[in-house]
Amino acid sequence: MRNKIVAGNWKMNTTPVEGIALVSEVLEAIKNIDLEHKKVVFGVPAVSITSVASVIGDTSNVYVASQNVSSYDSGAYTGEISAAMLVASGAAMAIIGHSERREYFNETNEVLAVKVDKVLDKGVVAIYCCGEVLEERKNGTFETVIQNQIEEGLFHLSEDQMKNVVIAYEPVWAIGTGETASPEQAQAVHAFIRRLVANKYGAELAENTSVLYGGSMKPGNAKELMGMADIDGGLVGGASLKSSDFVEIIKAM
Numbered sequence: 001m002r003n004k005i006v007a008g009n010w011k012m013n014t015t016p017v018e019g020i021a022l023v024s025e026v027l028e029a030i031k032n033i034d035l036e037h038k039k040v041v042f043g044v045p046a047v048s049i050t051s052v053a054s055v056i057g058d059t060s061n062v063y064v065a066s067q068n069v070s071s072y073d074s075g076a077y078t079g080e081i082s083a084a085m086l087v088a089s090g091a092a093m094a095i096i097g098h099s100e101r102r103e104y105f106n107e108t109n110e111v112l113a114v115k116v117d118k119v120l121d122k123g124v125v126a127i128y129c130c131g132e133v134l135e136e137r138k139n140g141t142f143e144t145v146i147q148n149q150i151e152e153g154l155f156h157l158s159e160d161q162m163k164n165v166v167i168a169y170e171p172v173w174a175i176g177t178g179e180t181a182s183p184e185q186a187q188a189v190h191a192f193i194r195r196l197v198a199n200k201y202g203a204e205l206a207e208n209t210s211v212l213y214g215g216s217m218k219p220g221n222a223k224e225l226m227g228m229a230d231i232d233g234g235l236v237g238g239a240s241l242k243s244s245d246f247v248e249i250i251k252a253m
């Protein structure tokens with residue numbers, strides 16, 4: 001049975017002190033919720049990984065994720081943070097290939113494939129993002145775009161490695177815009193992604209791969225989206241910064 005996952009992506013928001021407060025509020029509000037086969041993830045700025053990890057402590061099924069990783073192991077790469085450093089700081093997961101990384105920092109499928117390798121090598125789960133821009137949605141090339149992102153970023157992995165990958169489908173036109181893919185639109189892409197994984201790695205592995213939806217998920221639409229057969233949770237940006245909204249989304253899972 002695949003896990004349901006609600007992952008917050010704080011992006012470049014919150015200081016470490018604010019982060020501690022936000023996580024503490026969420027943990028307090030969900031302490032009586034049964035998280036069996038479910039995960040709650042906080043994708044925090046790198047400077048907050050250590051402090052958020054220590055707030056979480058050994059709380060079951062709650063994890064810290066980084067929002068990026070270096071494609072290098074160590075050395076003269078000023079400003080970069082390696083997978084080994086993330087693990088040592090307490091990150092159990094890493095968001096890789098977010099559309100903002102692709103768009104503003106020119107991250108290609110090729111470099112993202114290396115980043116995925118780097119985190120998996122250290123036992124960190126990769127949350128690999130894919131998704132089309134509005135024009136690709138309109139001109140009907142979105143499936144090809146998503147297929148390329150997945151094939152080029154992930155399909156060099158072995159079956160064992162692939163078991164430590166979560167896929168996030170985030171239509172770029174729905175990120176931070178208030179506009180959400182309809183549950184049917186999202187479901188169609190999620191089913192498409194699962195078929196791609198099944199064709200490459202077999203039906204069983206595909207059945208066990210969590211595929212999250214991201215793009216203006218909020219309390220008002222989370223339940224309907226996560227109720228679709230192939231939508232296993234959410235990667236949540238804006239709504240993860242407000243504890244009450246994030247808690248509602250966790251409850252909808």
Ligand code: PGA
Nearest residue numbers: 175176215216236237238
């Ligand atoms: P949003 O961001 O929920 O603010 O649309 C989602 C994301 O970018 O992961």
